[in-house]
Amino acid sequence: MHGGDLEGSEIQKLIVEKRLGASVKPGFGAIIHNKRSFGVCLFTALGGLLYGYNQGMFGQISGMSSFSKAAGVGRIQDNPTLQGLLTAILELGAWVGVLANGFVADKIGRRGAIVSGCFFFILGVIIQAVVNGGNYNYILGGRFVIGIGVGQMSATVPLYNAEVSSTEIRGAALAVFQLSITLGIMISYWFTYGTNFIGGTGENQSQAAWLVPMCIQALPAIIFAGFIYCFPESPRYLINIGQESKALENLAWLRETHKDDEILQLEFLEMKAQKIFEETLEKQAYPDLQDGSVSSQFKMNFYQYKSMVTHKPTFKRVSIACLTMVFQQWTGVNFILYYAPFIFASLGLSGNTTSLLASGVVGIVMFVATVPAVLWVDKLGRKPLLVSGAIVMGICHFVVAGILGSFEGKFAEHAGAGWVAVVFIWIFAAAFGYSWGPCAWVIISEVFPLGLRAKGVSIGASANWLCNFAVAMSTPDFVAKTKFGAYIFLGAMCVLGLLYIFFMVPETKNKTLDELDEVFGDFEGTSRKEAELHERILKEIGLLDLLNGDLASSDVKPEVETKENELVGSEVNSQ
Known part of the structure; x- marks a missing residue:
């Protein structure tokens, strides 16, 4: 089975089946x-x-x-x-x-x-x-x-x-x-x-x-x-601020398992995929506010609150x-x-x-x-x-x-x-x-x-x-x-x-925080371009390799951030 053969919804089903199993x-x-x-x-x-x-x-x-x-x-x-x-x-x-x-x-x-x-x-x-x-x-x-x-x-x-x-x-x-x-x-x-x-x-x-x-x-x-x-x-906050190694370490401690556990890696990669997806969309939407200044951060926060009403x-x-x-x-x-x-x-x-x-x-x-x-x-x-x-x-x-x-x-x-x-x-x-x-x-x-x-x-x-x-x-x-x-x-x-x-109100029982995105239409109800971006992220960070049992793939390790940077950079440059 190859990543290119699957649609995003099929990938999501595989994730759910793997986790629930x-x-x-x-x-x-x-x-x-x-x-x-x-x-x-x-x-x-x-x-x-x-x-x-x-x-x-x-x-x-x-x-x-x-x-x-x-x-x-x-x-x-x-x-x-x-x-x-x-x-x-x-x-x-x-x-x-x-x-x-x-x-x-x-x-x-x-x-x-x-x-x-x-x-x-x-x-x-x-x-x-x-x-x-x-x-x-x-x-x-x-x-x-x-x-x-x-x-x-x-x-x-x-x-x-x-x-x-x-x-x-x-x-x-x-x-x-x-x-x-x-x-x-x-x-x-x-x-x-x-x-x-x-x-x-x-x-x-x-x-x-x-x-x-x-x-x-x-x-x-x-x-x-x-x-x-x-x-x-x-761990989700740590991923959000770029401390992925520490996030995986904390997640392993909380789940009482080792870092290479298959289900732990699956949970970690779901979080990481969501973070990359949102970061990419943010950089596409606000390319002029990426300098890290106090003024840019304030404007970014304002626009994020505004997006909660307009999106x-x-x-x-x-x-x-x-x-x-x-x-x-x-x-x-x-x-x-x-x-x-x-x-x-x-x-x-x-x-x-x-x-x-x-x-x-x-x-x-x-x-x-x-x-x-x-x-x-x-x-x-x-x-x-x-x-x-x-x-x-x-x-x-x-x-x-x-x-x-x-x-x-x-x-x-x-x-x-x-x-x-x-x-x-x-x-x-x-x-x-x-x-x-x-x-x-x-x-x-x-x-x-x-x-x-x-x-x-x-x-x-x-x-x-x-x-x-x-x-x-x-x-x-x-x-x-x-x-x-x-x-x-x-x-x-x-x-x-x-x-x-x-x-x-939809039922949220037994859904991961990231699966709830589909419930609210964040991947099916938005533009096809965003849906394709999400599918690409799931594939390129190594999540499909994990679903296929290929834990030896280096793509699933949090230390490897090259793909993430390439993803964000390429999507912004394509605008």
Whole structure:
């Protein structure tokens, strides 16, 4: 069999057959088989833990009398807009952090971006911890700075996990990020429930009741930043910056095999082919911006972001990433998480302690429900989980709306109705935990090509944070004015999300990040010239030799860069 006898689609089929023939079936066995790369993803999940803990912790301490005195939030209790801003300012910071991260993660690497995020997180904790004299601005400023760090980590951790994990565990590796968020929420709920009793729950409550849960979150951030460089940089990132030998070395370590392993070489060459393809197109499109200057790099970054809107296959990816995150946030999950104590109080649960306790159950339920998703997401696929989750969440919102509409102001006489609504909120938390929580992050980390992945994930994550800000900012006013109408609106958004996923989003299960290019039409839907270029790259870097079992060919070795340089140079010169 000779390279010239095959079309690009036939080459792609051979690649898929070769890879799937050696893969372990998705599930627990695949996780054990890939224990090293999965272990790396477990450590980086600390980024999700930090966000989840902060998310749950702040909702809990907001109702403490000691925090109200120290931070001066008591004077805004009757102002839903300012209450919303106090919560939502973190999301605004995260939006800034995640947009900047597309450039940062490409400039200083995935690990460097994680360290940067940890720095902002720790700085934000310090700013809030020194609040005194009821100065509300310390809390606002600190939460904004924490948000920058959270935003960076929310974009970088899923990106890094997607790039270091193999195809059969990629969904699980990304679901671990959401699992860690729910773990952080659960820990914060119950830890803060305990500290609530320091000095009593009344006017004499100790400042330690809120300071301890506030300050302790800096510890995992310090551990995360201190140990991330003990783990390898993303092989895909290293290929993108030309460090191919190091990329192959890291990939071999992650896959627990030797550099000459046939399947490892196949995975490496797929990455390399994608990089050469994108680099060649970039040099064709921007021949005047190849001098490496700061000005040229800035213009290149601008044009790359612009291409995400003007290039149809890429715009399709951007649309899917952004709309998936829009619908994730408008399921109302953060409305529940941020304002759980107040929601449960509105349903007739009397006393701050009782509402905090009910909120703690939300954390447990969401965490437990997310655990199976780590195993299911690669077996069942992303779409079935998203669709079923949207159905359950929509039903829960409509039921709670019906109960509120029927018994508002009467829960003292109809306590059972209030508890039924509470149970449906717990069911909502479980449905989100196994579906939209993990799967939305899986989707946005899978759909972008190598050269645009960091920027693409940052755009998708920015949509998440912008909607998160809108939810946190608007829901206090929304609920105050519409009561049960807010739940009807959120239920309707669940229905719209269901329809969008079912009809518009392709299934990404069991596809490599590079095979997804064909799903989005990057090789079949673009010009024939680009398709021919891709075929030529696959053949000339030695991938066909590898498929034929010719491992002795020097073309498959990363050290040989002559063909790559010739390919890029010849294509540019032909323009």
